[in-house]
Amino acid sequence: MQPNIVDVLEDLAEKGIKKVSVACPSFTADCLETLEEIAVENHEDFEKNxxxxxxxxxxxxxxxxxxxxxxxxxxxxxDEFIKK
Incomplete structure (x- = not known):
């Protein structure tokens, strides 16, 4: 999927944007990978920039x-799910 969130967050930080909210609409359920990647790793990269x-x-x-x-x-x- 594009754009890459890492690139977007880097661009926003470089433009002086200090706070960002991120939604992952393609995920209907949180998983540890999503939480780790988006909430932790990308947060750290955003701060570095x-x-x-x-x-x-x-x-x-x-x-x-x-x-x-x-x-x-x-x-x-x-019933429909079982038949298929």
Whole structure:
């Protein structure tokens, strides 16, 4: 996927942007790899280039309503999933 987040964060820091919020819309669930890469490694790189803070916006699985709706969807579609 493009653009590469490392390049974008570097460009933003070089432009004087100090605080950035990052969303990963292609991930519906957080995983340790995402948290480590985005929240830790990219935050460190952003700081090295003059930025101050990178906030990772939680994935959809962090929202109880989303989890409940997804569970209901899976229950409704259970027969279709089993047949395939």
């Amino acid at each position: 003059g930025g101050e803070y990178v906030k990772l916006i939680p994935s959809l699985n962090d929202n109880d309503d989303w989890v409940q709706n997804f569970a209901e969807y899976l229950t409704e579609k259970e």
